[in-house]
Amino acid sequence: MNILIVDDDIVDREHIKRTLSKSDEKCHFTETESVDEGLAAFRAHKFDVILLDYRMPQRDGIEMLLELKNEPIEDSVAIIMLSNSEESNLALECLKGGAQDFLLKIEVTAARLNRAIVQAQTRFELERKLYQSYKNAKKVAEHDTLTGLANRYSFEETLKSNVNKSSRSKDSISLMLIDLDHFKYVNDTHGHDIGDLLLKEFATKISHCLRDSELFARIGGDEFAVILKNKNNNYLATKVSDRILTSLSTPFHINGIEIQMSVSIGISIYPDNTLNADELFKFSDIAMYRAKKLGRNQVCYFEDEMQKQFLLRYKKEQALANAIGNNQLLLHYQPILCTKKQTLVGFEALLRVDR
Incomplete structure (x- = not known):
């Protein structure tokens, strides 16, 4: 299982790795210390789950959560938010922001963390299927079934x-x-x-x-x-x-x-x-x-004036197309004379329709 840990506290990161190493699941960890590093890692590699710290310097984990929410559903991943804060509305804020689960760091144990990962992945797959169903329903609602065009x-x-x-x-x-x-x-x-x-x-x-x-x-x-x-x-x-x-x-x-x-x-x-x-x-x-x-x-x-302009242009183009199709175009050369010297200085090429 590929796991991305986004947490500025090295002690907390080590605790998470030790905790998950006790499980039967073989885990590969990628560690980042900030939201920007976490986003870069997410876009460079494929992960099964992200363990994201809520409180970090510069940018909070909730900001990363909201950015990940805007990623295509095909590229997104199950996310578990972690925090030391016991504020009652914090978990709700994270879940509304797109996280599949929320855990207090002080409550993290091997069994609890493994269970949270399994549940988060299951919720994420359900969300993915629900989104696909929505897309299918949206396509049916917005497209003509015979031609596939917009309805x-x-x-x-x-x-x-x-x-x-x-x-x-x-x-x-x-x-x-x-x-x-x-x-x-x-x-x-x-x-x-x-x-x-x-x-x-x-x-x-x-x-x-x-x-x-x-x-x-x-x-x-x-x-x-x-x-x-x-x-x-x-x-x-x-x-x-x-x-x-x-x-x-x-x-x-x-x-x-x-x-x-x-x-x-x-x-x-x-x-x-x-x-x-x-x-x-x-x-x-x-x-x-x-x-x-x-x-x-x-x-x-x-508009009448627009109609006149279109008809004039269209008739010219149709007449030219018909003349080309019927081989009615003839090339004429008109001499160009110098009036002072009374000499021929060139020719002007004219394309005319032979009627």
Whole structure:
């Protein structure tokens, strides 16, 4: 058993080692005299238990206890607090701070200390299992079971949190609502099993268009949402929208069935459109339904001027892509003349579309 002893009193450390040496368990001890040394040892080695003195110079053991509490549960360890003080509230303070047990130094015997170690390790394992159960329950509560994306609850909580933070940082937020066009036809024609597989592949494809820091959520049957946070978010939203529409130009292949899928995207901007998270969602929803009304397979901003800018940019990019695909680009050379010398000094290269 690897044991870390954190105690500034060498006499107390020797007493603990002698006491544990009487047990059948083979123990390997690492000794430190301060909280900082104890933390360094903890991060450098793996221990089965930490015996931590409450009262030490510079920093008390409770400070180390609180720091260890912030470590990932996978890296943490069972902790027994030791003290000479008989204050009635001290043990409670240590247990609330994260210790699994508390012992008075004057009461330390081989049997008592061994029993405390066994109990502390057992409590710690129970805490670890409880935490894992909590994480599993949290994942179920916050993630969509079909796609593995964040669900509506997680999306709404994140949106509210981002809006509150952005009110202080002055960052902007773009909220994109994405709805699959005519998804009902897929379910009606091919069945819900194919529809579910399509939703999963759709989620994977769109995830590749996003950065890891951007929340992508499924908030309804065939409705998804993306939260983009950036200093220059208007441009970012346009860029991401372009990537999504381009990625969907390639059809899906589900169990041998080729399915061409398009989306309608609605975008609202914080703080340009509103300072309220609920209104931001409502405005994105309005913009998304406007995209559907205008013919689907397109993007609409809630703000008219933003919409004009996006359409202009998008039409140019689509026209250029079509021209490249149809081999319609022609290279022309326009001569550059020197008017004084009446001589040819160079050429300007021009790329034009052959219609």
